[in-house]
Amino acid sequence: MTDWPTDSADPLGLDAAQMRELGYWVVDRVIEHFETIAAQPAIRTGTPAELRAALGGPVPRSGGDALEAMRTLVDVALAHMQHGDHPRNFARVPSPSSYAGVLGDWLATGFNAIDASWTGGSGPATVELVALDWVRELLGLPEGTEGVTTSGGSLANLTALAAARAAEGPGVCYLSDQTHASIPRGLTALGFVADQVRVLPADGDMRLPVAALAAAVADDRAAGRRPGFVVANAGTTNTGAVDPLVELAALARREGLWLHVDGAYGASAALCEAGRRVLSGLELADSVVLDPHKWLFQPYDLACLLVARPGVLKGAFHMVPDYLADITAANDGEVDFRDRSLELTRRPRGLKLWLSFRVYGVDRLASAVARGIALAEHAQRLIERDEDWQVVTPAQLGIVTFARHGADRREHHAMLAGIDEGGYAHITTTSVGGYAALRLCTINPRTTECDIASTLERLGIRVEA
Ligand SMILES: Cc1ncc(COP(=O)(O)O)c(C=O)c1O
Numbered sequence: 001m002t003d004w005p006t007d008s009a010d011p012l013g014l015d016a017a018q019m020r021e022l023g024y025w026v027v028d029r030v031i032e033h034f035e036t037i038a039a040q041p042a043i044r045t046g047t048p049a050e051l052r053a054a055l056g057g058p059v060p061r062s063g064g065d066a067l068e069a070m071r072t073l074v075d076v077a078l079a080h081m082q083h084g085d086h087p088r089n090f091a092r093v094p095s096p097s098s099y100a101g102v103l104g105d106w107l108a109t110g111f112n113a114i115d116a117s118w119t120g121g122s123g124p125a126t127v128e129l130v131a132l133d134w135v136r137e138l139l140g141l142p143e144g145t146e147g148v149t150t151s152g153g154s155l156a157n158l159t160a161l162a163a164a165r166a167a168e169g170p171g172v173c174y175l176s177d178q179t180h181a182s183i184p185r186g187l188t189a190l191g192f193v194a195d196q197v198r199v200l201p202a203d204g205d206m207r208l209p210v211a212a213l214a215a216a217v218a219d220d221r222a223a224g225r226r227p228g229f230v231v232a233n234a235g236t237t238n239t240g241a242v243d244p245l246v247e248l249a250a251l252a253r254r255e256g257l258w259l260h261v262d263g264a265y266g267a268s269a270a271l272c273e274a275g276r277r278v279l280s281g282l283e284l285a286d287s288v289v290l291d292p293h294k295w296l297f298q299p300y301d302l303a304c305l306l307v308a309r310p311g312v313l314k315g316a317f318h319m320v321p322d323y324l325a326d327i328t329a330a331n332d333g334e335v336d337f338r339d340r341s342l343e344l345t346r347r348p349r350g351l352k353l354w355l356s357f358r359v360y361g362v363d364r365l366a367s368a369v370a371r372g373i374a375l376a377e378h379a380q381r382l383i384e385r386d387e388d389w390q391v392v393t394p395a396q397l398g399i400v401t402f403a404r405h406g407a408d409r410r411e412h413h414a415m416l417a418g419i420d421e422g423g424y425a426h427i428t429t430t431s432v433g434g435y436a437a438l439r440l441c442t443i444n445p446r447t448t449e450c451d452i453a454s455t456l457e458r459l460g461i462r463v464e465a
Pocket residue numbers: 093151152153154155180182235236237262263264265266291303
């Protein structure tokens with residue numbers, strides 16, 4: 001400790017003793033949340049009027065009671081939301097957060113850590129570099145691959161495509177109609193015009209058809225356009241389908257295309273044996289996105305982008321405004337994360353991921369991921385017992401879609417009433433190749449077989465053997 005003068009009086013009016021008391025209160029509420037979540041609604045949505053009545057009002061001119069305000073946040077604001085970590089939240093992509101991830105985020109926030117420049121955040125930057133490299137190794141990408149974290153898959157995919165285009169120049173981008181909607185949106189934001197975006201119909205297995213892609217590339221060349229990029233899916237959001245990555249990588253290499261793999265949802269499955277089999281070829285990509293806030297047990301928000309071509313991220317995003325020249329000059333070839341995406345000020349998202357690897361270890365994380373895959377297979381087996389129902393797409397990477405024979409989307413939607421009521425579980429309808437279906441995403445390792453069976457029963461499925 002230095003003997004520099006300290007003055008702990010807080011000009012804003014909360015002192016250390018109060019912070020300690022309030023902080024412990026927060027810890028207790030969060031543990032209570034984790035402990036009681038299964039008995040709480042999976043989702044609860046308020047009306048604007050009731051929420052405004054509790055949370056709105058005029059600008060508070062003078063301060064009030066901290067604990068009372070925090071109670072309002074817990075009891076009102078945080079009670080009206082979808083709980084991504086609820087064991088019966090099977091909708092969209094859940095977010096089964098975990099203690100180590102929460103602790104890492106708390107430390108990052110408490111220390112107000114920043115991870116923008118090496119000089120200003122060498123510790124957090126090293127943590128992010130190390131965590132990204134662990135992810136790289138687990139995905140089998142080559143050494144020298146560079147990465148960056150972003151807020152989520154949408155931004156990570158956009159960052160990848162911006163960097164790829166900066167490296168390769170303008171070109172046509174190919175994707176299937178099962179690609180996440182944020183990617184065409186990102187392409188538009190990046191200035192790709194209509195004839196630079198080719199959305200190809202997926203095949204019967206909801207995968208990008210390689211022959212159709214090859215034909216589209218040939219057509220574009222014949223028409224004088226320059227094919228540039230392929231976006232492949234490593235686990236589509238709708239069905240968990242994985243595009244034929246090995247064949248796509250071979251085609252991309254032959255045609256000189258950048259292969260980007262959106263594994264925001266599914267790439268985490270590469271941690272376990274069952275997932276690795278399905279994801280073969282992922283390691284051949286030029287860039288890959290993986291969202292730990294989806295299937296690596298991290299609280300929002302955290303996505304990882306890995307780019308196998310060194311220097312490409314810096315080539316796209318490097319900047320040195322005058323006021324940052326000193327901090328840049330002090331850097332001796334180390335990584336300034338502000339040079340790897342569009343963010344300058346950035347929270348150190350690597351801390352929670354690093355801590356989770358250190359606390360849990362890959363083996364535990366891998367078996368938690370494997371459980372998510374197995375739970376969807378279990379759900380499929382239960383659905384198959386009732387001849388009034390059919391599996392629309394088989395369990396793939398933790399997602400199964402299914403339908404009652406002859407039911408349309410409206411009827412499927414009506415079946416959700418018994419489940420949504422009281423928030424017992426949360427699931428959604430979807431459409432697969434034009435067919436109405438229901439969909440379960442089962443990546444929460446705390447979900448029990450009983451949670452699955454009781455949810456299916458409430459939909460009207462006879463699950464008994
Ligand atoms: C495959 C895939 N890509 C991208 C995204 C977008 O990710 P985010 O919501 O983190 O921006 C999602 C979200 O569910 C996804 O499933």
